[in-house]
Amino acid sequence: MKIALLGYGKMGKVIERIALERGHTIVLKKSSNDSFEGIQNADVAIDFSVPDSAVAHISECLNNNIPIVCGTTGWLNDYDKMVELCNSKNGSFIYGSNFSLGVNIFFELNEYLAKMMNNLKQYNVSMEEIHHTQKLDAPSGTAISLANGIIKNSAFTNWTLENPTENEIHIEAKRIENVPGTHSVFYDSEVDQIEIKHTAHSREGFALGSVIAAEWLVGKKGVFTMKDVLGI
Template identity: 75%
Template sequence: MKIALLGYGKMGQVIERIALERGHQIVLKKEENNTFEGLSTADVAIDFSVPTAAVTNISACFHANVPVISGTTGWLEQYDEMTKLCAATNGGFISSSNFSLGVNIFFELNEYLAKIMSKFDSYKVSMEEIHHTQKLDAPSGTAISLAKGVIENSSYTDWTLETPDTKQIHIATKRIGTVPGTHTVTYNSAVDAIEIKHTAHNREGFALGAVIAAEWIVGKQGVFTMKDVLELK
């Protein structure tokens, strides 16, 4: 499989190594000022760039008839625009706040727990996410996905970084050293607490999941999620 890497930072470099180990070929490594030369020869593109470049990268893939996997966060106010462009160009698209297989299992656990806890008003949910000091967005896309998972399965209506009201989920964000990513969801009451937690040990899980998603989407048209890739629906 021929892969175009759109974004060649630390994540892009780990993705490259894992893709090569799995027998794939890299035909484009696009950094911030590079062109898209070579994109049209790719079977699939993987975008781990920056929020200001993501929409341009994804659009270029659709116009080049190359399915694209995007792990860039911080641009999702234009997500609907990109899904419409995907449909108009008969493209293939997966955007995820986190491609880690473990995190996507964690997403499922989070939604299931939210359904159970929605029956018990004595518990208040909160979240914490910890990442390295170079991470640009806060809260993380993964934390936002976790919050949405709770909102869709409970009476909560929104999340906030500030002091929450009764229908808001508080997300605490921390930026510490080189932490790859730790996410905790806590249900606290006056008598006890229930907590689920995912801790990434390195970037390998994110990169492997992205490559697996890229392998899966080749030859497919439409907008998909990691639920489709991992058959979690």
């Protein structure tokens, strides 16, 4: 499989190593100011860039019939536009706020717990996410996905980084040097606390998941998620 890497920072380099180990070829390594020259040779593209570049990268791929796996967060105000473009071009697109296989299991566990806790009004839910100081968006895309999973299965209607109202989930976003990503969901009552937590030890899990998603996407048409890739 020939892969275009859109974003060649720390994540891009880990993805490159894992892709090569799995027998794939890298045909483009695009940093911020580089052109898309060579992308037409790719079977699939993997985007881990920055929020301001994601839409241009996705659009370039869809307009050139290149399947695209996007793990960049912080650009989701334009997500519906990219879905519309993908459908209009009969393209192939996966967006994931987190491609770690463990995190995607964690997403499912989070939703299941939210359903169980929905009628237990004595518990208040809150969240915490911790990432490295180079992360540009806050809260993380993973935290937003977790919050949306709770909202879908409860009476909560929104999340906030500020002081929450009755129907809002408070997310505390921390930036600490050299933390790949830690996400916790808390249910607190006067008598106890329930906590579920996912801790990433390195970028390896995100990179491996994105390569697995790219392998799965080639040959398919439509807009997909990691739930489709993992069959969950």
